[in-house]
Amino acid sequence: MRNIILSILGVILIIGSFFIAKNLIDNKSKPKPVVDKVVKTVYTDTVSNTTIPIIIPANGSLVAKQRVELYAEVQGVFKSGNKLFKPGQHYKKGETLIQIDASEYYASVQSAKSNLYNTIAAIMPDLRLDFPNMFQKWQNYLNSFDLNKTTPTLPKMTSDKENYFITGRGIVSSYYTVKNLEQRLAKYNMSAPFDGILTEALTTEGALIRSGQKLGEYIDPSVYEMEIALSKSYASLLKVNEEVELQNIEHTEKYKGKISRVNGSIDAATQTITAFIEVKNEQLKEGMYLEANLNAKEEPNAIEINRNLLLDDNKIFIVKDNVLDIMAVKPVFFSETTVVLKNIPNGTIILNKPVIGAYSGMLVKPFTENPTTTKDN
Structure with a gap:
C-alpha cells in the first residue's frame, strides 16, 4: 500500500513539473511591452540682453539722528516744572527739561560773588591814588556788577603793574572761583538742546537725584x-x-x-x-x-533669472531643437531670489521654470504661452 501511494505522488510531481516548465517557456517567448517615450512640456524664454540695475x-x-542721554551732574531734589517729566512729552529748544533744587548751592554762589565784589571795592582807594588812569574802568566794573546776574568778565589789564597789583589782592583767583561755581549752578537746570520728545524717563518729580544718575533719553523725532x-x-x-x-x-x-x-x-x-x-x-x-x-x-548686456534655474557649476539649461543642453554663464550679482547673468547670446532659448529630473539630451516640448518673462529693464 505504501509503495502504491509513493508511486501516485511521483506521477503527480512529474506531471506538475511538466506543466510548470511549459508555462515558463511560453512566457519567455512573449515580446516585451514597448514603453512610450515621455516628452515633458517646459516653459521657456528667449534671451534679450539689456541693462539690468543692480539693487x-x-x-x-x-x-534718531539727534539723541541725548540725560545724566545728572549734581545732587538734589527734582523740582516740578510746567510739564511732567514723562515719556512722550514734547519740548521746545531751550525749554526746561529738569530742574533740581539748588537753593543751598545758590546761597554759596552768592556768598562767593559778594566776597569778590567786596575785594574789588576794598582796592578802589589804592587804585585812585596809585593808578588813577585805571581807576575809572574798575569803577565801571563795580557799577555793572549785579549779584542776581552772571558775573561780568574782569577788565583787561594793560600793564604789568596793574596785573601784579590786582593778582596780588587775590581778585583773579576769586573771580575764577566764582565762575566755576556759576558753571556748576547752571547744571541744576537742564534745558532742551533742540525741539524734541522725551522717549525715556527714569525718575519723577520729588525724587532725590544723585550725581551720575541717568535720568532719561531725549530725541529729535524729525x-x-x-x-x-x-x-x-x-x-x-x-x-x-x-x-x-x-x-x-x-x-x-x-x-x-x-x-x-x-x-x-x-x-x-x-x-x-x-x-x-x-x-x-x-x-x-x-x-x-x-x-x-x-x-x-x-550692468549692461545682462539678463536676470530666478536663482533656482542656475546649476551649481554656473551653468543653465537651454533648449536646442526640442532637446535640453547646458550652457556655461557668468553670474555677476546674486539677490535673495534672482541672479544677474552675462555671456548669454541674444535669441538663446532658456528654461523659465525648473524641470524635475532634467538632464542634457532630454527631449522636451516648449510651452507656447509664456506665463512669466525674464526680468528685463
Whole structure:
C-alpha cells in the first residue's frame, strides 16, 4: 500500500513539473511591452540682453539722528516744572527739561560773588591814588556788577603793574572761583538742546537725584538714521547723498532716504562695511524696522533669472531643437531670489521654470504661452 501511494505522488510531481516548465517557456517567448517615450512640456524664454540695475537689499531699525542721554551732574531734589517729566512729552529748544533744587548751592554762589565784589571795592582807594588812569574802568566794573546776574568778565589789564597789583589782592583767583561755581549752578537746570520728545524717563518729580544718575533719553523725532551692514564687495558702490528707497516690513508704505555716511573701515570679523541712511517722515518712529533697496550700479548686456534655474557649476539649461543642453554663464550679482547673468547670446532659448529630473539630451516640448518673462529693464 505504501509503495502504491509513493508511486501516485511521483506521477503527480512529474506531471506538475511538466506543466510548470511549459508555462515558463511560453512566457519567455512573449515580446516585451514597448514603453512610450515621455516628452515633458517646459516653459521657456528667449534671451534679450539689456541693462539690468543692480539693487542691493538691506534692512535695519531706525534711530534718531539727534539723541541725548540725560545724566545728572549734581545732587538734589527734582523740582516740578510746567510739564511732567514723562515719556512722550514734547519740548521746545531751550525749554526746561529738569530742574533740581539748588537753593543751598545758590546761597554759596552768592556768598562767593559778594566776597569778590567786596575785594574789588576794598582796592578802589589804592587804585585812585596809585593808578588813577585805571581807576575809572574798575569803577565801571563795580557799577555793572549785579549779584542776581552772571558775573561780568574782569577788565583787561594793560600793564604789568596793574596785573601784579590786582593778582596780588587775590581778585583773579576769586573771580575764577566764582565762575566755576556759576558753571556748576547752571547744571541744576537742564534745558532742551533742540525741539524734541522725551522717549525715556527714569525718575519723577520729588525724587532725590544723585550725581551720575541717568535720568532719561531725549530725541529729535524729525530725522532718523538706519544703520546697515553690507558686504565689503559693495564698498566701492556706496555713494554719499545717493537716494535710497525704503519700505516697511509689511510692504504697505514706502519712504525716500539718502546715504548720509559710509564708514571708512571694514569690520574685520564680519568683512562688512557700515553705511547710514537718513530718512525724514512724520509717520516714522524710532525703533521701526525698515527694508532698503540701494541702487548700486547698472550692468549692461545682462539678463536676470530666478536663482533656482542656475546649476551649481554656473551653468543653465537651454533648449536646442526640442532637446535640453547646458550652457556655461557668468553670474555677476546674486539677490535673495534672482541672479544677474552675462555671456548669454541674444535669441538663446532658456528654461523659465525648473524641470524635475532634467538632464542634457532630454527631449522636451516648449510651452507656447509664456506665463512669466525674464526680468528685463
